[in-house]
Every structure is written in C-alpha cells, then in structure tokens.
Amino acid sequence: MVRMSAYRFCRTDDIGLLVDALNRCGNDPPMTPAAFKRSIRDLQVWCSSCMVAFAGSDTIGVLIGAKRPTATLVHRIAVHPDHRRQGHGRHLLASLGSKLAILGPLRIVAEVPETLDAARGLFTASGYVEEAVLTDYVWEGEENHTPEPANERQRGSHASGVGNRGPASERVGGSGGAKPPGLNDARFVIPITIDDLAANCLLGEARPQDCWERAVETLAARKDDIAGLAVASDERIEACVLYVRPGAGPEAKILGLRSFVEDGGACLAQLVSQLRAGGMGTFRFPKVHPAEISKECLEQLGFRPAGRYRLYAARARAD
Numbered sequence: 001m002v003r004m005s006a007y008r009f010c011r012t013d014d015i016g017l018l019v020d021a022l023n024r025c026g027n028d029p030p031m032t033p034a035a036f037k038r039s040i041r042d043l044q045v046w047c048s049s050c051m052v053a054f055a056g057s058d059t060i061g062v063l064i065g066a067k068r069p070t071a072t073l074v075h076r077i078a079v080h081p082d083h084r085r086q087g088h089g090r091h092l093l094a095s096l097g098s099k100l101a102i103l104g105p106l107r108i109v110a111e112v113p114e115t116l117d118a119a120r121g122l123f124t125a126s127g128y129v130e131e132a133v134l135t136d137y138v139w140e141g142e143e144n145h146t147p148e149p150a151n152e153r154q155r156g157s158h159a160s161g162v163g164n165r166g167p168a169s170e171r172v173g174g175s176g177g178a179k180p181p182g183l184n185d186a187r188f189v190i191p192i193t194i195d196d197l198a199a200n201c202l203l204g205e206a207r208p209q210d211c212w213e214r215a216v217e218t219l220a221a222r223k224d225d226i227a228g229l230a231v232a233s234d235e236r237i238e239a240c241v242l243y244v245r246p247g248a249g250p251e252a253k254i255l256g257l258r259s260f261v262e263d264g265g266a267c268l269a270q271l272v273s274q275l276r277a278g279g280m281g282t283f284r285f286p287k288v289h290p291a292e293i294s295k296e297c298l299e300q301l302g303f304r305p306a307g308r309y310r311l312y313a314a315r316a317r318a319d
Helices: 014-022 033-043 090-102 115-127 192-197 216-221 266-277 294-301
Strands: 007-010 051-055 058-066 071-079 107-113 129-139 151-156 168-171 188-191 229-234 237-244 251-257 282-288 305-314
Touching: 007 058, 014 033, 014 051, 014 058, 033 071, 033 188, 033 216, 058 090, 071 090, 071 129, 071 266, 071 282, 090 107, 107 115, 129 294, 188 266, 192 216, 192 229, 192 237, 216 251, 229 266, 237 266, 251 266, 266 294
Parallel strands: 071 107, 251 282
Antiparallel strands: 007 051, 051 058, 058 071, 107 305, 129 282, 129 305, 151 168, 168 188, 188 229, 229 237, 237 251
16 A cells, blocks of 8 residues: 655644654664654754655655754654655755745755765755855864963953953963963953954844854854853954853854954964863864864964865745
C-alpha cells in the first residue's frame, strides 16, 4: 500500500511534533522540548516557519525556520533515511519560499557545514547561491601565541561611560613588566556586559556578516548568559570579547571579538590573555565571516581554522 505524502506548516502548539520529527530524522544530539524552546528565545525560531512532511501518520521530513526582520534562516532541514532522494527536501524549501514571498522577509539563508555534500547539493538545486565561507576557529593555548598578560591589579578603576562597575579591573601594562605593543598605561581590562555595550552605542545594528547565532539579536536574547571583557581607556572602550562557558571545563565559546581602534591587534591579544588567565584553555570562535575579522589577525592571536560552513542565500518567490 502506497502512503501519500503530506506537508504542513506548524503552530506554537506543535513543539512536541517538531521535536519528534527532528529526532526521527536523525538529529544529533537528540532534540528536547527544552532545547527547542531555547532556540525560540535565542535564535527566533518561529513555529509558523517550520514544516513537517508525513507519509501516512509517520513524520519523514522536517524544516526548522528562524525568522528576523531582514531574513529567515533555514536552521535545520532533514529527511528520514528511508525517504531521501524523493524530493521531500526540495518541496519543503519551495513551500517555505512561497510563503515568505507573500509574508516576507524575502531573504532566506542557510549556514551549511562544508562536509555535508548532500545538503549543499539540495540548496544549490533549489536555487540558493553561495555568498561566503564561514570558518570555525579554535585557540588551544599554543605557548608561542600567548599574549603578554596584564600584571598589575588596579582596585576600583574603570573607564568612564561604562555601565558595569565590577569589583576590580586589570591595568594593561604596568610597572611590573613589559606592556603589549600599541598599549599605554591608561588602559584597563574590565568586565563588560551586553547592556554596557548598548549604553556605549557599541552593540551596533544587525550586520550581514555576523552568523545567525552571534548576531545582535541573539546577543540581546542571551545577555544574561554572556560574560565579557573589554580594554578601556578613560574615554572609551577600545576592544571587547563576549563569551559563554558551556560547562565547568576549560572551554569557552566566543560570541564576539571586536576592536574599535587600529592598534595592530594589541587589545585583542590582551583580552585573549585575560581569558586564559581566567582558566580557559580552549576558545571556540564559530562561523567567522571573512568581513568580520581577518584570518591574518586571528592567526596572529593564535587561532587556527577548525571547520567551515557555506553561507547560501536565496530570494523568496512563489512557484
């Protein structure tokens, strides 16, 4: 008996269905309702931009869409192994495109691991165009790249205009040793938050080169989970790093690494040094667009490439 295929968009009460569909189609690690709800908060996954494919009553395919004013992200798309190469993936993408052609936004993007040849082929066959290569970088404590650490405590000294008033800051350079090139004694390493960056007009608007999981909308949604450090002078913030520490181990995921001055990377080197001094021996900086920060700068800081993604984009159209 041939079971007819059916497709439908989802509603907010379909989270259980979407979680089951993802796991049936091989999501790794397995999805949980709690993790799916976090993706709604952090990535703006919209159930109405998600679809499920059925063969009879069985789920055989799923598309997870995240929606922001400027674009929709195809966050996940998967088909059950027994039902691949039957056009289900292309139908899911085409259906999403037809809906967005009416409701918007018209831009649709996907960040596809370079190793997934079948997924890359699906997007290419569906009319998506490769726009950029995003690179995962990792820093694992190579001694020859370790920046000179700050070496003098300064109690109660903070940059003016910075909202966070933490307990202590690290002075950059100092009487106890050599200071990093390009920095002077009037700069300090201080704790910083997302709200501090926003108050100093440094969080910025959405930038097209930022990957979805590190865009300004994600940072704002996750601000209570994100820690940060900044190099600041008496007048302004010179550079900052934002990060999360997923567990109790020595690894951290960098969500933002930016310099606001031309100093040859000295401020960024100081921030990396401070992370290491805080007990973090491995930093992962995912999906870096080449327009975000240069490969040469990251390599100078001791990062190395550890994986790549292809950024695909299409304009929604009604078929």
